[in-house]
Amino acid sequence: MSSFQTQDADFERRVRESFSRQHVMSMIGASLRRVEPGAIDIALPFRDELTQQNGYIHAGILTTVADSACGYAAYTLMPAGSGVLSVEFKVNLLRPAVGELFVAEARVVKAGATLTVTRCDVYGWAAEEAKLVATMLATMIRR
Amino acid sequence: MSSFQTQDADFERRVRESFSRQHVMSMIGASLRRVEPGAIDIALPFRDELTQQNGYIHAGILTTVADSACGYAAYTLMPAGSGVLSVEFKVNLLRPAVGELFVAEARVVKAGATLTVTRCDVYGWAAEEAKLVATMLATMIRR
Amino acid sequence: MSSFQTQDADFERRVRESFSRQHVMSMIGASLRRVEPGAIDIALPFRDELTQQNGYIHAGILTTVADSACGYAAYTLMPAGSGVLSVEFKVNLLRPAVGELFVAEARVVKAGATLTVTRCDVYGWAAEEAKLVATMLATMIRR
Amino acid sequence: MSSFQTQDADFERRVRESFSRQHVMSMIGASLRRVEPGAIDIALPFRDELTQQNGYIHAGILTTVADSACGYAAYTLMPAGSGVLSVEFKVNLLRPAVGELFVAEARVVKAGATLTVTRCDVYGWAAEEAKLVATMLATMIRR
Numbered sequence: 001m002s003s004f005q006t007q008d009a010d011f012e013r014r015v016r017e018s019f020s021r022q023h024v025m026s027m028i029g030a031s032l033r034r035v036e037p038g039a040i041d042i043a044l045p046f047r048d049e050l051t052q053q054n055g056y057i058h059a060g061i062l063t064t065v066a067d068s069a070c071g072y073a074a075y076t077l078m079p080a081g082s083g084v085l086s087v088e089f090k091v092n093l094l095r096p097a098v099g100e101l102f103v104a105e106a107r108v109v110k111a112g113a114t115l116t117v118t119r120c121d122v123y124g125w126a127a128e129e130a131k132l133v134a135t136m137l138a139t140m141i142r143r
Numbered sequence: 144m145s146s147f148q149t150q151d152a153d154f155e156r157r158v159r160e161s162f163s164r165q166h167v168m169s170m171i172g173a174s175l176r177r178v179e180p181g182a183i184d185i186a187l188p189f190r191d192e193l194t195q196q197n198g199y200i201h202a203g204i205l206t207t208v209a210d211s212a213c214g215y216a217a218y219t220l221m222p223a224g225s226g227v228l229s230v231e232f233k234v235n236l237l238r239p240a241v242g243e244l245f246v247a248e249a250r251v252v253k254a255g256a257t258l259t260v261t262r263c264d265v266y267g268w269a270a271e272e273a274k275l276v277a278t279m280l281a282t283m284i285r286r
Numbered sequence: 287m288s289s290f291q292t293q294d295a296d297f298e299r300r301v302r303e304s305f306s307r308q309h310v311m312s313m314i315g316a317s318l319r320r321v322e323p324g325a326i327d328i329a330l331p332f333r334d335e336l337t338q339q340n341g342y343i344h345a346g347i348l349t350t351v352a353d354s355a356c357g358y359a360a361y362t363l364m365p366a367g368s369g370v371l372s373v374e375f376k377v378n379l380l381r382p383a384v385g386e387l388f389v390a391e392a393r394v395v396k397a398g399a400t401l402t403v404t405r406c407d408v409y410g411w412a413a414e415e416a417k418l419v420a421t422m423l424a425t426m427i428r429r
Numbered sequence: 430m431s432s433f434q435t436q437d438a439d440f441e442r443r444v445r446e447s448f449s450r451q452h453v454m455s456m457i458g459a460s461l462r463r464v465e466p467g468a469i470d471i472a473l474p475f476r477d478e479l480t481q482q483n484g485y486i487h488a489g490i491l492t493t494v495a496d497s498a499c500g501y502a503a504y505t506l507m508p509a510g511s512g513v514l515s516v517e518f519k520v521n522l523l524r525p526a527v528g529e530l531f532v533a534e535a536r537v538v539k540a541g542a543t544l545t546v547t548r549c550d551v552y553g554w555a556a557e558e559a560k561l562v563a564t565m566l567a568t569m570i571r572r
Contacts, residue, residue: 021196053164060207090233090519094539110523137566233376237396253380280423307482339450345515350489372488376519
């Protein structure tokens with residue numbers, strides 16, 4: 001999680017444009033919060049329609065924002081003209097996803113020419129306090 | 144993936160009742176297709192609002208149905224009065240999630256008193272043909 | 287886990303030659319048992335020096351044979367002149383690794399031009415009976 | 430990765446005693462370097478007999494030290510009388526495992542009554558410089 005050099009000065013516009021084409025992001029109410037070289041934060045306010053049987057945000061929805069955050073974190077470091085796809089990810093659910101707001105914070109661990117490995121911590125915010133609710137380790141591929 | 148004995152004759156009602164409380168399932172349009180001891184299938188018709196930047200179903204949405212399928216597959220084998228939560232899962236995305244219908248087929252690999260390990264294959268159906276688009280390996284906990 | 291076509295008629299010689307260069311395989315006493323297109327089995331007899339604190343085979347040693355089995359299963363389907371490296375793997379430990387002999391059975395799930403996804407089940411054999419002790423889901427890359 | 434409180438003042442003796450019973454650690458030449466609440470480092474000098482086909486340390490051997498480091502990191506926070514077992518782990522191989530010495534640095538992410546989640550970064554040291562060669566995300570269970 002060192003500092004990263006971009007290969008494309010226009011990376012932020014590229015990320016925002018691709019994010020706006022992810023229809024699922026607007027459906028669940030997620031938005032980009034941070035777009036920096038090797039680092040993406042995505043925010044997701046609590047909504048009752050995103051819940052599982054106990055009223056917590058469903059693990060798959062946390063995964064949806066974490067996966068997009070990891071993908072775009074990798075994408076910030078790719079050359080112009082690239083596309084990005086998820087190869088695989090693993091998620092540990094650490095606490096019930098309780099809170100008013102969830103923030104997925106993805107950081108690149110290792111950027112390669114073809115594959116990029118990223119981590120993402122997802123925090124649940126309640127009463128001004130953040131708790132780590134999930135963590136992802138993911139592999140992304142440049143296309 | 145052998146045959147499994149239930150500990151609760153009423154497992155199907157229990158699964159269907161819990162599934163109906165997962166608000167996210169109705170939001171994305173997913174429905175239960177198979178409810179058997181150690182085996183759950185969940186169907187998800189294609190919807191444009193579930194897509195990522197290339198028009199494929201978002202990996203996180205495939206994960207959402209696969210995670211619920213794994214959780215309920217584990218749940219079929221738990222005693223009455225149990226709850227189930229995801230500990231962790233890993234997903235490999237094998238092909239672009241193209242198709243008219245997606246079916247997540249979860250099967251229990253090993254059921255324990257506390258932890259249950261499950262697999263889930265997600266197929267995309269187009270023109271009467273199914274292709275494997277993702278596979279999950281997950282750990283569930285009884286609560 | 288369908289049937290696979292090789293791109294190189296000489297795949298078996300290539301796998302055996304590479305396996306013989308994995309010094310760790312001879313150190314732990316592992317040997318190739320099956321070499322078929324998309325399928326590799328590796329056998330590992332119990333040895334006390336491979337154990338963890340309870341006298342079971344260490345999870346990392348099961349992983350060592352499962353990873354080689356997955357890598358070579360992927361390698362059987364690659365063109366002549368290729369190399370293979372592990373991108374990542376996830377392992378669930380299902381039962382204590384008790385037995386006289388362990389067999390890692392790897393099968394290709396999806397073979398791609400660059401990445402190949404494989405599964406591996408590891409069985410522990412005791413008194414003529416096999417029990418599933420671990421399962422791996424892995425991504426391999428052609429080099 | 431915050432600071433952790435132990436429940437057993439004698440945790441270090443307990444970790445060292447258990448480590449000494451892991452026969453595989455002495456077979457591969459690994460040793461404990463750091464034993465602190467929620468944090469374990471294990472060192473492994475390069476040995477030719479631990480290599481895969483290209484002369485790098487085999488991914489399964491890196492996993493062996495990372496898994497023990499994660500298990501003992503979790504174990505430092507468990508009450509006296511506990512045992513610890515691996516539930517599952519996922520490893521990303523980031524660079525060829527080249528170097529004179531490898532150090533697996535495990536840190537607890539979330540300690541629970543039953544399950545503990547840990548991360549482990551494995552560094553390869555060559556000419557006084559460390560490079561991250563692998564990273565693990567693991568779940569441990571108290572027994």
